[in-house]
Amino acid sequence: MAVNYDPALIGRVFETTDPVPVTAEMIAKFTEAIGETNPLHTDPEAARRGPYGSLTAPPSFAVTFRNGQHFFQHVPRFGKQGFDAGKDVEFVAPIHPGDSITLSSHVKEIYEKTGRTGSMVFVIVRSTLKNQNGEVVAHVDHRFMNRT
């Protein structure tokens, strides 16, 4: 089966979210929920003496930023069912309390794979996170699997 889609979809940013301010409280709730104990993420005093000079969010905090309301309308669907198959995250720079994060999303790649259970189409949507200075802090690739 050939996967049919409009090639113009690839690489075009379809959505940029409003900035989300990151507070120390948000990071504290997150670290508590995952049982974080690394002082670089939990103890401002210790973090000041650490490699980043101040408290930073654990890397996985980067995946907690919500995509926009219309995100899923822009994710191409193939076949009957879609699943969240996984994520691939590139951590570019740490996120600090006081940062303000925006997400810009585009379809990065669409490809087909045939496995034991049949044919699957994967859609990779990349959300790039930037801080208030326009610096990229992370790329989050969402991998959606469709069974055809």
Add this chain to the structure above:
Amino acid sequence: MAEIKTVKSYEDVQIGEALGPEEMYLSKDQVRSYARATGMWVPRFTDDEGARKEGLPGMITPGNMSLAVLSKLVTDWVGTSGARMIRLGTTYRQPVLPDHTITLHGFVTHKNDDDRTAEMDVWIESDENERLVIGTATVQFPK
């Protein structure tokens, strides 16, 4: 409070070296606290009845939370040294059900001397020895 060891330099990292294994009892309350902290308060992550209405066996752990515990496995291994996890990729193979003990595993698969990075496989194993979530991570060490 778990002790965070300060890692070692790039030179100390051994191919085949283990991360963990670390046992973790993932309670429903902990999953709910993750859902609350990250704005994912939806039935599939917060209550069994609501999850069953969506065709699931019961409440499940958000994929992002599985990613977060694997991320923590790597960052605990890195410790408070200047080394940094620069990439983590995960594949969700099966739902992670709360109120079970999971085990976090990993081992170093490659070292790249040119850019002083180490790569590792990481995974979440169920109490029935099934790999529920698998992944790979890259850690960059300071020069």
